[in-house]
Structure formats: C-alpha cells, structure tokens
Amino acid sequence: MKNNFILVLNCGSSSLKFSLINPENGATLLSGLAERLATEQAIINIKYDGKKEQAEIPAPFDHQSAILSLVAHLKKLDLVACISAIGHRVVHGGEAYCHPTLVDEDVKTAIKNLARLAPLHNKANLTGIIAAEAAFPTLPQVAVFDTAFHQTMPEKAYIYGIPYALYKDHGIRRYGFHGTSHFFVAQQAAKRIDKPLEQCSFISAHLGNGCSVTAIKDGKSVDTSLGMTPLEGVMMGTRSGDIDPGIIFHLVNQLNYSTQEIDNMLNKESGLLGVSGISNDCRAIETAYIEYHNPQAALALDVFCYRIAKAIASYTASLTELDGIIFTGGIGENSNIIREKILSQLSLLNFKIDLEANLTNRFGQSGLITSDESRAAWVIATNEEWVIAEQTFQLLNQKTGI
C-alpha cells in the first residue's frame, strides 16, 4: 500500500465527515460519517472495501472521541501507515487565507478569531484540528478554506453599500463559501470543453442544503451569492437568502421577535422548508408537487428556481463571455425538475434544455444537459474531498519536496 493517502476531515457542529483519499486520482479508500456527536446516540459509519460498518462512539461522545474511534478502525484495517497528512475543511479563512495553509499555532488562533464571522462552523473545524493533532501527532495538518476561492472577487463585488468603516474596522464584507466545490466543478467543466481553466468563464450553481451561485471569469471567482455569512443570496433548504433588511426591524418593533428568534427563523425555518411548510428536503417537496399537486410545494419550487435563475442572469454583468452553466450539489446533481425550471427562465441567454439528457444526468452521472443549438449547461458531481486531498498533497510536496 502506498503511503501518500490524505485523510480529509470535515467537522460540523455535531458531525464529522472523513475520507481517505489518493490525492493523485481522487480514489477513495475509506469514507464515513460520525454523527449525533455531543449526544449519547453518537455513532460512526465507515465504508471500506464495499462493506459498511457502524459503531457507537464512546463517552464523552465528542469530536475527539469520534476521531479516536476512527483511528481504532484505521488501525484494525492496517491503514494508519498509508496516511501522509490530514487535510481539514475550514469554512472561514477571512481575507488572510486565500491558499491551503499548514496548520500551526498562529493559524489555529486565526481560525478561532474568525469564528466571530462563522461561529458554528469555525469552532467545529478548530475542534477537529485539535483532535486530529492529538490523534496523529507526527502528521502535518493542512487547512483548506471554503472562502479561499472567492478571494479573487473585486472590491465592487465584496463591499456592501453600508459605511466603509464597518469593513475597515470590523471586516464586514462579502466572503462567499462553497469555494472548494465551485473550483472543482469549474476545473471539470474546463476539461469538458478542452480549454485551460484560466481561459474559461462559467456560472456555477452549487445547490445542496446550502446554495450558492458563482461567476467565474478566466478561471477565477469574480462574484458569488453567499456573503459575510452563509445566509445571503439565493433561497436554500432552511435559509432565507436575500430579504429586505427592513423586515428585521418590522419583526422586532411590530411583532416583538427577539434577535435569537429572527436568527433561528432565517437560518432554520425559512427557505424550501419555510415556503412549502413541508420539508427542507427537495425530494419531499418534489413528491408533494408531482403526486399530490400541493400548491405550497409548487410555490416553494417556483421561488427557489426563480431566485437562482435571477442570480445566474445577474452574473452576466460580471462576465464578458459565458462558456456555460454548471449544476452541482445534492439538488443540482439530482433534480431534473429544478434544472429544467431554472433553465426555462434563461431562454433569453440562449439556454435550451435537452429533456432526455437532463433525465440521464442524475445520481452521480455528469454530463451536458442542453441541446445542440443551446449555450452549454452541465451537471457535474462535486468532489470537495478530492480538492482538499490534492491541495494538501501539493502544499506538502512544495514544502518538503516529497
């Protein structure tokens, strides 16, 4: 067994996703998910060699216990020796981190300080790094930031129309997220049209529980719909996306909402869930729409798709040419209904869907979904883990000359 595999860790507030990846070809040797962390029901699911295994995570049921459980499995499978480094997904890198970075004390302090901009995510990411350092004390740890790809946005795209001092003194600006995914699918689309990425312009739509649309010019992000926090932009599973900020004052002053209640409503009770009143799961809403003709489900899908189409159309202002649109994420990769609805709003930009190709390109199958006379739109399955593994490997190669 080669010893250059990268263990990729993605720590959420109550979960830990992990994969052991060959950085050269993206092949996944082992993968899995620890969930319900911080509760007594914490479990770990591991996929290896076509088999699935589930185990309970021992007390205190936290990220550290999950990582120790993972290490015990890796030892049992004799896989520890093939790991050369750990790559961590870190959500917020602020303005300082626009490249993958070897973790040291300063980087950990920066991730901790940036938690003021992404409290849930960065705290969990740092917990994962500290737990991984304890479990693998001799291995290098690399942080790959979700905001990094968007650090090429021009000032006119990232400055809000509010007093400039709030940016200068407090870092209040647009940062964007899902950068690793937008970068990966742009790379893949460039290969499909056989052009160097640096000469390509795309608009990519990452549509999962969180959703964002990015304008990519000459291979670089020039605008994106998520902002200082992952609440701005298009409508998402449970997040509202853009609303009139005046609504917040109305809720406080006229309806006596607390800031905590507004935070909860905009982040957890809005989006597809809020409009449909059914679920945040796109599949459940599509079923309600198709099988039961549920009007709230129809409305939720309409609002969702219209807002995404508007975001795509607005990004033509950031580009001088457009090689095509890319759909990715759980919804973008699987929902033919959502893709058809979005593209049907964009006929003025010469998008014409190929219905058969749109049906075929689902469930892991990537490909072109537009007709011959149309501008191109592709479904491309994202693979953030591979990017993290590849960038971790490349950084260490440069540094150590492996």
Ligand code: ADP
């Ligand atoms: P996350 O942002 O948490 O990584 P995913 O990218 O996994 O989320 O996307 C989750 C979303 O993808 C859910 O809304 C789910 O309903 C949707 N999804 C998954 N499969 C399908 C499908 N076959 N049809 C429609 N939507 C789907």
